Amino acid sequence: MELARKLPEIEEAAAKQKKHRTSNIKSARGRIRRGEHRTSKVIGFTGPGGAGKTTLIDELVLRFLNQNPKGRIAILSHDPSVIGEGALLGDRATMINSQDDRVFMRSMATRGQAGGLSPATQDCLALLAESRFDYVIIETVGTGQEAMPFQKNGIVDLTVLVMNPDYGSRLQLQKIVMLDLADIVVVNKSDLQRARTAHTEIEQRLEQNRRDQQLIDTVAKRHRDSGVDELFDLISMVGRDRRPRQTRGRENL
Amino acid sequence: MSKLGQVVEAVENYNKFVLNQVKRARSDEKFGRELFERWNAIRAKTPVTHTPTGLPLPRLALPEIDEPGEIARYFFGEGLPGEFPFLNGAYREMYLEPVREIETGSYGKRTSGDGTKGKASGNGAQPPEEPTRLFSGLMLAEDTNERFHYLTQHQRTHRLSTAFDGPTLYGIDSDADGVFGKIGEGGVAIDTVEDMVRLYDGFDLGSPNFSASMTISGPAPIIMAMYIAAAKRRFGPKVVQKLRGTIQADIFKEVQAQNETIFPIEPSLRFLTDMVEFTTREMPRWYPISISGYHIGEAGSTPVQQAAYTLSNGFAYAEMFAARGIPIDQFGPRLSFFLDCGLDVEYIALARVSRRIWAIGMRDAFGAGPRGQLFKLHTQTSGRSLIAAEFKNNLTRTAAELILAYINATNSCHSNSADEPFTTPSEEWIRLAAHGQAILLEESGIFKHTMNMLSGSPGMKAVERAVEVAILDEFREIERLGGVLAAVEDRYQRSQIQNAAHRYEEQIYAGTRPIIGLNKYRNGEEHAPEIKLARTPRKKQELQVDRLVKFKKKNAEKAKRALDKLVDVVERGENCFSALLEAVEVASLGQITGRLQEVVGRFRPMV
Amino acid sequence: MPSPIRLLTAGPICDGHDSAINTINLEFIRHGIEVIYLGYHRSVGDIVRAAIQEDVRAIGISSYNGGHIEFFAEVVALLRKRGSDIKVFGGGGGTITHDDAAAMKRKGVYKIFFAGTSLAEMTD
Numbered sequence: 015m016e017l018a019r020k021l022p023e024i025e026e027a028a029a030k031q032k033k034h035r036t037s038n039i040k041s042a043r044g045r046i047r048r049g050e051h052r053t054s055k056v057i058g059f060t061g062p063g064g065a066g067k068t069t070l071i072d073e074l075v076l077r078f079l080n081q082n083p084k085g086r087i088a089i090l091s092h093d094p095s096v097i098g099e100g101a102l103l104g105d106r107a108t109m110i111n112s113q114d115d116r117v118f119m120r121s122m123a124t125r126g127q128a129g130g131l132s133p134a135t136q137d138c139l140a141l142l143a144e145s146r147f148d149y150v151i152i153e154t155v156g157t158g159q160e161a162m163p164f165q166k167n168g169i170v171d172l173t174v175l176v177m178n179p180d181y182g183s184r185l186q187l188q189k190i191v192m193l194d195l196a197d198i199v200v201v202n203k204s205d206l207q208r209a210r211t212a213h214t215e216i217e218q219r220l221e222q223n224r225r226d227q228q229l230i231d232t233v234a235k236r237h238r239d240s241g242v243d244e245l246f247d248l249i250s251m252v253g254r255d256r257r258p259r260q261t262r263g264r265e266n267l
Numbered sequence: 268m269s270k271l272g273q274v275v276e277a278v279e280n281y282n283k284f285v286l287n288q289v290k291r292a293r294s295d296e297k298f299g300r301e302l303f304e305r306w307n308a309i310r311a312k313t314p315v316t317h318t319p320t321g322l323p324l325p326r327l328a329l330p331e332i333d334e335p336g337e338i339a340r341y342f343f344g345e346g347l348p349g350e351f352p353f354l355n356g357a358y359r360e361m362y363l364e365p366v367r368e369i370e371t372g373s374y375g376k377r378t379s380g381d382g383t384k385g386k387a388s389g390n391g392a393q394p395p396e397e398p399t400r401l402f403s404g405l406m407l408a409e410d411t412n413e414r415f416h417y418l419t420q421h422q423r424t425h426r427l428s429t430a431f432d433g434p435t436l437y438g439i440d441s442d443a444d445g446v447f448g449k450i451g452e453g454g455v456a457i458d459t460v461e462d463m464v465r466l467y468d469g470f471d472l473g474s475p476n477f478s479a480s481m482t483i484s485g486p487a488p489i490i491m492a493m494y495i496a497a498a499k500r501r502f503g504p505k506v507v508q509k510l511r512g513t514i515q516a517d518i519f520k521e522v523q524a525q526n527e528t529i530f531p532i533e534p535s536l537r538f539l540t541d542m543v544e545f546t547t548r549e550m551p552r553w554y555p556i557s558i559s560g561y562h563i564g565e566a567g568s569t570p571v572q573q574a575a576y577t578l579s580n581g582f583a584y585a586e587m588f589a590a591r592g593i594p595i596d597q598f599g600p601r602l603s604f605f606l607d608c609g610l611d612v613e614y615i616a617l618a619r620v621s622r623r624i625w626a627i628g629m630r631d632a633f634g635a636g637p638r639g640q641l642f643k644l645h646t647q648t649s650g651r652s653l654i655a656a657e658f659k660n661n662l663t664r665t666a667a668e669l670i671l672a673y674i675n676a677t678n679s680c681h682s683n684s685a686d687e688p689f690t691t692p693s694e695e696w697i698r699l700a701a702h703g704q705a706i707l708l709e710e711s712g713i714f715k716h717t718m719n720m721l722s723g724s725p726g727m728k729a730v731e732r733a734v735e736v737a738i739l740d741e742f743r744e745i746e747r748l749g750g751v752l753a754a755v756e757d758r759y760q761r762s763q764i765q766n767a768a769h770r771y772e773e774q775i776y777a778g779t780r781p782i783i784g785l786n787k788y789r790n791g792e793e794h795a796p797e798i799k800l801a802r803t804p805r806k807k808q809e810l811q812v813d814r815l816v817k818f819k820k821k822n823a824e825k826a827k828r829a830l831d832k833l834v835d836v837v838e839r840g841e842n843c844f845s846a847l848l849e850a851v852e853v854a855s856l857g858q859i860t861g862r863l864q865e866v867v868g869r870f871r872p873m874v
Numbered sequence: 875m876p877s878p879i880r881l882l883t884a885g886p887i888c889d890g891h892d893s894a895i896n897t898i899n900l901e902f903i904r905h906g907i908e909v910i911y912l913g914y915h916r917s918v919g920d921i922v923r924a925a926i927q928e929d930v931r932a933i934g935i936s937s938y939n940g941g942h943i944e945f946f947a948e949v950v951a952l953l954r955k956r957g958s959d960i961k962v963f964g965g966g967g968g969t970i971t972h973d974d975a976a977a978m979k980r981k982g983v984y985k986i987f988f989a990g991t992s993l994a995e996m997t998d
Contacts, residue, residue: 099878099903102899103909104911119927120927145402176561235756432888433887447944448943449939449941526890768897
């Protein structure tokens with residue numbers, strides 16, 4: 015409950031652009047950077063709208079809850095909104111498995127900030143990451159680097175890019191910066207005809223990157239989908255002492 | 268191109284064919300003469316009947332034309348009632364009272380063998396079947412049973428229609444967490460086969476004069492199995508093939524509008540097809556699906572959207588059943604439809620046009636025979652059109668809607684009660700609703716003397732044309748999205764319906780859509796209606812939970828075995844209906860739904 | 875700029891009527907409110923948990939299938955049990971009578987909107 019109350023404080027503060035944040039948050043941020051007090055593994059999900067991120071996350075949550083009877087997960091989900099206007103935050107309506115006492119979920123509107131995150135997200139994330147969740151999932155909408163800026167700060171342990179096979183031509187892939195940054199790329203809706211080609215084209219792109227990236231095909235809407243099982247296993251293997259990520263100059267794009 | 272694209276082509280080609288026939292009638296003398304002679308023969312053979320006041324009228328009214336081209340246009344473009352393409356009616360005669368002879372005197376003088384002063388239903392020879400089928404359901408099975416007997420006491424044929432309570436509609440048991448207050452609200456609580464036996468107690472389920480309609484879609488296969496099991500318990504296995512009635516079972520409509528889907532779409536469709544495969548084989552008089560537009564309309568769609576989505580859903584089902592290997596002439600005649608009827612002008616022709624499109628599509632795109640081409644329609648007057656403010660106005664609204672429904676030659680009809688906006692209707696208002704139908708069909712002369720009353724008026728034809736064009740446009744859009752299933756998963760129909768609903772609300776708010784008593788001619792005072800609202804007493808809710816718990820306890824062992832068997836069949840990908848029939852003998856609705864959800868998943872709501 | 879108001883809206887368990895709630899959501903959003911929409915067929919537990927986690931100002935429930943007195947009361951009771959002061963309001967077309975509404979108010983429901991309430995009224 016207190017967690018729920020603290021988060022809006024953070025949002026309030028961000029809105030009023032208060033320079034002095036509560037010491038709690040400041041020190042949390044600092045600790046995160048230094049890798050201390052981190053109790054949770056932070057997974058970032060991003061991708062274009064309509065790719066099925068929400069369904070995918072909900073399916074992962076289902077597996078997690080079933081396999082970890084005492085485990086807890088936190089989810090920060092973002093929906094775009096214009097500053098000063100309202101927003102429909104409807105992720106919870108479709109995330110049937112995440113309505114559970116062991117899941118803490120917070121729907122955030124971006125409030126005009128570019129890149130699919132709310133002004134308060136970073137601080138909220140810092141707080142959540144210390145709050146004894148096994149996983150903190152952060153979900154954003156986007157395909158550019160700004161959709162997952164925390165990689166530099168080391169807060170996010172793993173990024174997952176969820177792609178829709180209907181992205182258009184191979185040229186369109188060039189514009190998707192996250193393809194170079196994400197640890198795991200998921201081709202969802204892989205039951206569609208286009209998915210075979212999509213898989214091949216994305217695979218080629220990842221091979222060019224020569225990074226340690228994984229590619230998985232899923233059909234998130236399918237009950238007990240094996241692709242989702244595979245993704246879940248991969249995510250479960252994320253440890254604290256992971257291999258250092260090889261960053262390249264592309265971050266400055 | 269999917270089947271829907273073929274249907275669009277079929278309709279367009281047929282319309283061209285009609286034009287060609289018109290030309291041919293004018294250029295080919297022999298053909299023209301044949302048509303002319305046939306026309307005259309029909310005219311000559313048409314019996315004459317008399318109104319109670321002695322006016323002679325033909326049983327079948329036809330346009331006053333004698334030019335072969337126009338005759339061709341009528342025969343091929345519209346069809347006589349009961350003839351392809353069925354624009355004017357599915358059957359040759361509908362709603363007509365027996366032919367009246369004038370016995371003594373002439374027009375204006377009193378005649379002797381005329382009507383009786385008794386109740387309408389006791390009036391000499393009866394029309395083949397009363398279209399009235401009233402929708403009801405409340406509290407527990409035995410309470411609804413009592414209501415059923417009340418409603419049908421004067422009817423020769425017993426046509427019942429059941430509404431189920433919230434938990435039942437969602438496949439949840441009455442003893443589940445948090446549903447206690449919902450038991451028996453808005454419909455009857457059915458948890459087990461024992462409830463089903465109670466529900467229809469005292470009715471002869473195998474009789475040709477009895478039919479049961481069940482308004483439930485999400486858990487339909489399970490409820491169907493319960494009905495069959497209940498019938499067998501009372502009448503033995505031979506009754507199964509005699510069972511008459513329908514179950515709604517329309518999954519597409521649920522996903523698009525009603526929101527009562529339990530399993531994900533594909534397993535839901537699979538269970539539906541399992542049930543259809545069983546019933547079309549074993550229950551030749553049962554309609555295993557009622558392809559519904561009512562809820563689509565009630566969720567706020569325009570009339571054209573309602574018809575278009577209903578028809579396209581129907582064609583999608585036909586495609587699905589054919590793919591399963593069920594012969595088209597086995598399931599075709601077993602499909603029925605359900606639309607609403609509101610006050611928008613489209614309704615003057617909506618069902619007529621739908622019937623025609625269905626016939627052409629089924630014949631030319633699916634190869635169905637005459638029985639499979641028939642669009643059998645149940646209409647319910649629109650609940651959405653009824654409002655709470657000055658609710659007695661609803662009587663007028665419903666009466667107008669009934670007239671529109673009959674103009675469209677609906678095969679059966681439910682009229683809403685004026686107190687519909689408040690809760691499950693009370694006896695007084697149900698009685699008035701039933702009388703509304705009797706007044707229009709039996710008391711008034713509008714529909715009981717002559718077929719084709721009001722067909723072919725210029726206004727009606729204008730509406731028919733506009734509606735047909737609009738429906739085909741919707742078909743093209745759905746086709747463009749990849750067909751019905753793809754469009755559904757893409758939220759196409761759903762979002763269209765929501766947009767239309769929103770527009771409707773805005774129009775009311777802006778006053779561009781006048782609703783008397785609501786945004787026009789408002790009565791300043793807000794009268795709380797003095798209606799006794801039917802609420803389920805706590806004691807009854809407790810009773811239901813009690814007997815459910817006892818049932819589960821008694822059958823615990825057998826239920827486990829039956830459910831394991833059911834799950835096994837499902838996982839092996841076989842038709843699960845027989846296993847369902849066994850399961851319902853010992854397991855409750857919630858137990859079955861729960862186990863199945865473990866295997867196939869739960870429905871993920873679409874926002 | 876002050877933060878937008880956050881509200882949670884939902885339909886009760888076994889109730890799939892979402893036409894009204896969709897329209898109302900849009901109206902709230904138009905007035906600058908952030909609406910967390912939980913969807914239809916939602917249990918008391920789901921609604922309360924979500925409202926607390928999202929720290930909303932109030933919960934709006936749209937109920938058309940009956941059983942509303944008990945349902946709303948259970949929501950209020952659970953909120954109180956969890957120490958929350960989130961307000962509960964709602965509507966149900968004509969299915970909630972004035973008597974019902976009075977009973978619900980006594981059990982702690984903040985406001986009930988009746989059939990024919992204009993959208994503007996609700997946002998105020």
